[in-house]
Amino acid sequence: MENDTGKLRLGALLALVVGSMIGGGIFSLPQNMAASAAPGAVLIGWGITAVGMLALVFVFQTLANRKPELDAGIYAYAKAGFGDYLGFSSAWGYWISAWLGNVSYFVLLFSTLGFFFPIFGEGNTPAAIGCASILLWAVHFLVARGIQQAAFINLVTTIAKIVPLIMFIVLAAIGFHLDVFTMDFWGTGNADLGSVMDQVRNMMLVTVWVFIGIEGASIYSAKARDRRDVGRATVIGFVGVLLLLVMVNVLSMGIMSQPELAELKNPSMALVLSQVVGPWGGHLISLGLVISLLGALLSWTLLCAEILHAASSDGTMPELLSKENANKVPVNALWLSNGLIQLFLLLTLVNESTYLSLLYLASSMILVPYLWSAAYALLLAVKGETYEKEPEVRRKDLFIGGLATLYAIWLLFAGGIDYLLLSALLYAPGAVFFYKAKSERDEKVFTPIEKIIFAVTIASALVATLGLYQGWLSL
Secondary structure: OOOOOOOEOHHHHHHHHHHHHOOOHHHHHHHHHHOOOOHHHHHHHHHHHHHHHHHHHHHHHHHHHHOOOOOOOHHHHHHHHHOHHHHHHHHHHHHHHHHHHHHHHHHHHHHHHOOOOHHHOOOOOHHHHHHHHHHHHHHHHHHOOOHHHHHHHHHHHHHHHHHHHHHHHHHHHHHOOHHHHHOOOOOOOOHHHOOHHHHHHHOHHHHHHHHOOOOHHHHOHHHEOOOHHHHHHHHHHHHHHHHHHHHHHHHHOOOOOHHHHHOOOOOHHHHHHHHHHOHHHHHHHHHHHHHHHHHHHHHHHHHHHHHHHHHHHOOOOOHHHHOOOOOOOOHHHHHHHHHHHHHHHHHHHHHOOOHHHHHHHHHHHHHHHHHHHHHHHHHHHHHOOOOOOOHHHHHHHHHHHHHHHHHHHHHHHHHOHHHHHHHHHHHOOHHHHHHHHHHHOOOOOOOHHHHHHHHHHHHHHHHHHHHHHHOOOOO
16 A cells, blocks of 8 residues: 655645745736726636636646556656657746746835835835745745645635635725726726727736746646545636636726726735725735735745656656655755745836736746646547547547637737747747756657747747847747
8 A cells, every 4th residue: 555644635735826826826817807808808718717717727627537557747748748858848838937927926025024124115115025035935945845745735815815805895895886897887888998809808817927836736646545526626726716706807807997996006906895895804804815925936846846746757857857856855946946036026126027028928927837737638538548438438538628729729829929928938948948858768869740849939939139229029
C-alpha cells in the first residue's frame, strides 16, 4: 500500500483551487468589469464564461481520471498530445503567468494598504516595493519549509477570506436597486464602450484572470491522497467561486452605475460597500483582501515551483530545476521564480506597471496552456483512446472537449493581437531552457514542425520588440 504520509486530502486540494482563484481579482471585479461593459453585456459575458470554464473544468477532471500517469497536469497534457516543444511552451507559459500574477498581487496588496498608509500609493512606490520585497522572501522561506505546512496555512487563509466576501454579498443585496442596475442596461449611452459584442470581448481577459487556478489541483495530482479528489476539488471549487464572482459583480451594478464603478480606485469592492454601510464596510473588505492576497501569494508560490519541478523531473526543463531540499521542496525552481518576481517588482518602479496591466499580461500567458489541454482532451475522444468500452462517455467528452477548445480559441481572439505579441516576447526566451534540457538528454532539439512553430514565435517576438520601441505597443 502506498504511504499516505504528507499526501494532500480533498480539503487541502480544494483550498489550493479556491485559494488560487480567489486572490485579488474578485476584490477589484466591480471596477474591472464596469471599465469594459454595461450590465447587459456583463450578464452575457458571464454566461459565456460559465459554459466555457465549466467545459475546461470537466476537461481537467476527465484528464486527471483518464491519464493518471500525467502527474504534472496542465503542461503534461500538451506534451503528451502535441510533442515536447509545445509541452515545454505550456509549462513555460503557465509558469510565467503564475509568477507575473504574484507580481500583480504584490502591487494590489500594497495599493490596498495605501488606503491606510499613503506612503504606499498605488502599490508601486519605493516604500511599497521595499516592503513587498521583504514579504516576498518571507513567503519564500515559509514555502521552503515544506509543501504540507504551506498547504495547511493556505487552507486557513482560504476560510478567512471567504467570510468578508459573504458579508459583502448579504449587505450588497440589501442595498441593491433594480433601477440602478437597469439604467443604460446595454451601454448605448456610453460611446466609449462600443457595441454589446465589443463589450463582451473586452471583459473576457478579466474573467480568465479571476478563474486562473481551476487547474491548481491537477498540478498536485501526484501529491493527492486519492486521485479522484483532484476532479472533485476542481468542480466544487469552480462552482463555488463562480457563484461568488457573479453575485459580487451583479450586485455592485445595482448599487452604483456603470460610469461610477468604472471611475473607482481598486480594490473597488471596498468603495462599493462603503456606499452601502459607510467607511467600516470599506475597511472590512480591505482587511479581507489583505488576507486573501497573502493566501494567494502562498498558493501561487507553491504552483510556480511545482510546475518547474515537474517539468524538470521528466526532462522537459533543465535538470537543475528538479533539485529538492530536505523538506521535498524544489529549491532551485523556487529561487528562480522568486528571483524573477523580485526583478519585476523593481521594474514597476521604472515603468509604473499597474495591477490591471500585469493582470492582462498574466492572463494572456495562460491562454496557450489552456488551449492545448482542451485540445488534448478532444484528441483523446476523437481517437477513442481510453474509451474502448465507453462509447456513450466518449460522445459526451467529444462534445465537452470541442466546446472547451472553441472557448480557448475565443479567449485568444478576445485578448487581442497586442497581448498575443507580448506573450510571444515572453515565450521566445524559453527556447534556451528547452535547448539545455534536450542537450542534457542528448536528444534532437526540434522536429520539423516544431522548427516552424519556433520560427513563428521568434518572428512575433521581434514584431513585439519593434512595437515597444516605436510606441504602438505597450504594457
